[in-house]
Amino acid sequence: MEITQILFWFLSVLAVFGALMMVTSKNPVYSVLWLIVVFFAISGHYILLNAQFLAIVNIIVYAGAIMVLFLFVIMLMNLNAETEPQKNKWLKIAGVVAGCSLMLVFVAALRQSDELLKAPVSMGGETGLIKTLGKTLFTDYVLPFEISSVLFLSAMVGAVVIGKKGD
Amino acid sequence: MWSLSNIAANIDQWLNANMSPTWALIVEMVIAGVAVIGLFAALGLVLVIMERKVSAWIQIRLGPNRVGPKGMLQSLADTLKLLVKEGMTPGGADKLLFNVAPFVAMIVAMLLLAPIAFAKDFQLWDLNIGVLYISAVSSISVISILMAGWASNNKYSLLGAMRSGAQIVSYELSAGLAVLAIVVLTGSLRISDIIQAQENGWWLFKGHIPVIIAFIIFIIAVTAETNRAPFDLAEAESELTAGFHTEYSGMKFALFFLAEYVNVFIVCAIGATLFLGGWMPFHIGNWHAFNGVMDWIPSSVWFFGKTFFLIFVIMWFRWTFPRLRIDQLLNLEWKYLLPISMFNLLLVTLIAIMGWHF
Amino acid sequence: MGAASLIVLILAAIAFSAGAILIAKVVTKATKNKQKAEPYESGIPTRGPSWVQFNVGYYLFALLFLIFDVELIFLYPWAVAAKKVGLLALVEIIIFFFILFMGFLYAHKKGALKWK
Numbered sequence: 155m156e157i158t159q160i161l162f163w164f165l166s167v168l169a170v171f172g173a174l175m176m177v178t179s180k181n182p183v184y185s186v187l188w189l190i191v192v193f194f195a196i197s198g199h200y201i202l203l204n205a206q207f208l209a210i211v212n213i214i215v216y217a218g219a220i221m222v223l224f225l226f227v228i229m230l231m232n233l234n235a236e237t238e239p240q241k242n243k244w245l246k247i248a249g250v251v252a253g254c255s256l257m258l259v260f261v262a263a264l265r266q267s268d269e270l271l272k273a274p275v276s277m278g279g280e281t282g283l284i285k286t287l288g289k290t291l292f293t294d295y296v297l298p299f300e301i302s303s304v305l306f307l308s309a310m311v312g313a314v315v316i317g318k319k320g321d
Numbered sequence: 322m323w324s325l326s327n328i329a330a331n332i333d334q335w336l337n338a339n340m341s342p343t344w345a346l347i348v349e350m351v352i353a354g355v356a357v358i359g360l361f362a363a364l365g366l367v368l369v370i371m372e373r374k375v376s377a378w379i380q381i382r383l384g385p386n387r388v389g390p391k392g393m394l395q396s397l398a399d400t401l402k403l404l405v406k407e408g409m410t411p412g413g414a415d416k417l418l419f420n421v422a423p424f425v426a427m428i429v430a431m432l433l434l435a436p437i438a439f440a441k442d443f444q445l446w447d448l449n450i451g452v453l454y455i456s457a458v459s460s461i462s463v464i465s466i467l468m469a470g471w472a473s474n475n476k477y478s479l480l481g482a483m484r485s486g487a488q489i490v491s492y493e494l495s496a497g498l499a500v501l502a503i504v505v506l507t508g509s510l511r512i513s514d515i516i517q518a519q520e521n522g523w524w525l526f527k528g529h530i531p532v533i534i535a536f537i538i539f540i541i542a543v544t545a546e547t548n549r550a551p552f553d554l555a556e557a558e559s560e561l562t563a564g565f566h567t568e569y570s571g572m573k574f575a576l577f578f579l580a581e582y583v584n585v586f587i588v589c590a591i592g593a594t595l596f597l598g599g600w601m602p603f604h605i606g607n608w609h610a611f612n613g614v615m616d617w618i619p620s621s622v623w624f625f626g627k628t629f630f631l632i633f634v635i636m637w638f639r640w641t642f643p644r645l646r647i648d649q650l651l652n653l654e655w656k657y658l659l660p661i662s663m664f665n666l667l668l669v670t671l672i673a674i675m676g677w678h679f
Numbered sequence: 680m681g682a683a684s685l686i687v688l689i690l691a692a693i694a695f696s697a698g699a700i701l702i703a704k705v706v707t708k709a710t711k712n713k714q715k716a717e718p719y720e721s722g723i724p725t726r727g728p729s730w731v732q733f734n735v736g737y738y739l740f741a742l743l744f745l746i747f748d749v750e751l752i753f754l755y756p757w758a759v760a761a762k763k764v765g766l767l768a769l770v771e772i773i774i775f776f777f778i779l780f781m782g783f784l785y786a787h788k789k790g791a792l793k794w795k
Contacts, residue, residue: 183471184418187464190464201682206448206449206454207450207453207755210450210453210457213457213460214453214456214457214460214748215748215752217461218457218460218463218748219460219744219748219749222464222490223738223741223745225464225467225471225486226483226737227741229467229471229479230737230738284450284453284510284756284759285760288755288756288757288760289760289763289764292756292757292767292768292771293764293767296771299771300771300774300775303750303774303778303779306746306749306778306779306782307778307781309746310743310779310782310785311782311785313739313786314789318739318789346683350686350687353691354688354690354691354694357687357688358694358695362695403703404699404703405703405706406703406707407709407710408703408704408707409715409716411716411719412717413716413718414718423700424696424697427695427696428688428693430692431688431689431691431692431695432685432689434688435688445684445687446682446684448682450755453755473718475718475719476725477719483737487737487740490740490744490748491740493744494748494751497754501751501754501755504755504759505758505761505762508759508760508761508762508763568719571703572700572703575699576696576699576700651740651792652792655740655743655792659747659783660780660783666754666772667773670768670769673762674761674762674765674766674768674769
């Protein structure tokens with residue numbers, strides 16, 4: 155086995171294991187930390203695919219920012235194992251049904267992956283690189299980029315409104 | 322000529338001549354691992370004694386002067402002392418996270434070493450997004466602090482961890498914007514490209530006032546990000562005992578302490594690389610004779626000299642400015658540094674696009 | 680050395696930390712007693728649980744940070760391309776910053792940037 159293959163399997167097992175541990179952990183702080191492990195494993199996959207920018211963005215935004223927010227919220231609300239409310243039985247059943255449906259969709263999508271593998275899309279090694287991304291984003295896709303700033307604006311207003319609700 | 326890159330190349334050649342490529346790679350990896358561990362240990366020893374000597378010098382006292390010549394072995398003695406202290410875990414703590422947190426802090430500090438150019442052609446990994454990599458990995462250090470603070474099951478620890486969390490994430494923004502100023506000027510995120518762009522002068526001198534503003538903002542932001550005075554309210558001794566590592570003792574405490582000092586070294590190395598040209602000697606435009614003399618000094622000396630100068634500046638801050646309150650700290654970032662650095666970035670962009678820099 | 684250096688660095692960090700802790704464990708003599716395991720609270724017994732609820736201000740700052748952090752991510756590809764795209768890039772980023780700045784002013788006006 156090649157070294158990249160070993161790494162691929164190691165990262166895949168780590169990602170799946172981390173995801174399982176995240177779901178099954180009783181303590182929400184543990185769940186968040188396992189989720190961080192999953193994000194790292196996925197970033198490792200991106201690096202194996204030579205998409206370094208995506209790997210780094212995944213770490214900055216998810217592991218660095220969103221998970222810190224989650225940890226803050228959990229610590230703020232003091233959501234520890236004992237205080238976690240017990241979920242309704244129907245909610246659990248609904249969750250199982252929803253999860254299985256999503257699984258079905260994934261399996262259906264992955265069934266075609268054998269055929270896709272036979273004809274790999276050749277995009278050159280340059281696609282994931284930041285130079286290419288910057289050039290396309292700021293010449294061909296300027297409008298979506300500017301509109302995304304409106305999205306940020308609305309997110310910021312929303313954050314302020316929610317955060318200031320209490321007083 | 323004797324230089325770090327030559328030594329590395331010689332070792333590489335010798336290994337490849339005497340072994341199969343796989344083994345040569347493995348031996349090289351082992352050598353690199355031992356080298357970074359040695360660097361870590363050396364940095365810890367040097368920076369602690371440097372901090373104590375600098376503070377003694379600023380406060381007009383002698384500082385440590387008993388162990389070894391002029392007290393230079395003091396930090397070695399301190400390490401030995403920490404080694405024989407019992408590393409205990411408090412009863413109510415979350416045992417697993419409490420013990421994992423120092424490892425995370427160390428791994429983050431170690432990973433930050435990868436893209437740093439210590440000398441000419443002497444770098445572990447010259448990846449094409451080096452600057453972005455550094456900001457990504459350093460954003461993980463918050464997690465180790467929150468982990469340690471939460472797992473300790475101590476009010477001081479948790480409060481300290483929350484404070485440093487809020488502080489680190491806030492100041493990351495203006496540090497990032499200051500770094501972007503240099504990226505705009507260079508047009509590359511690769512560390513070696515950024516250094517090469519400063520061949521005829523460092524950005525601090527070439528980029529007019531906006532780059533100087535960016536440099537000042539960068540220094541303020543990294544001082545806050547490394548939780549050092551005057552931004553050390555996360556471990557304000559007088560109110561929070563020791564912040565997030567209140568419950569840590571012995572070697573586990575030493576690891577946090579070491580990671581903190583190595584982080585100071587790393588942010589100063591980044592600052593030296595971006596604004597002061599890294600290992601690039603001091604060059605002035607086309608003065609070939611002057612540049613030739615400057616080239617004669619080894620590149621590693623330039624790099625470490627600049628880095629330690631910045632470390633000295635950050636240590637100087639500690640004894641010059643009083644500690645901020647948390648509302649002042651967040652005000653400084655959100656009301657002053659962030660708008661200023663955003664506006665400053667626009668100015669730098671104008672300079673870069675119009676080619677007004679030297 | 681390339682991406683392999685990441686593995687080297689992670690292993691070196693783990694080896695260093697584990698080695699230091701193990702050596703310390705071997706050379707120290709651990710004693711157990713009930714008082715020692717209590718959380719440190721300046722000498723007085725702990726009151727109530729240590730995992731206490733926090734000021735909501737932290738949450739608001741974390742949320743604002745998240746938004747600005749994502750914005751910062753957009754700026755990295757822009758910074759790399761800015762010189763090549765030319766003045767257009769400056770105009771683009773001024774519009775981007777202007778819209779963001781409105782949000783910033785709104786947050787400021789509502790007092791969200793004030794610590795309580």
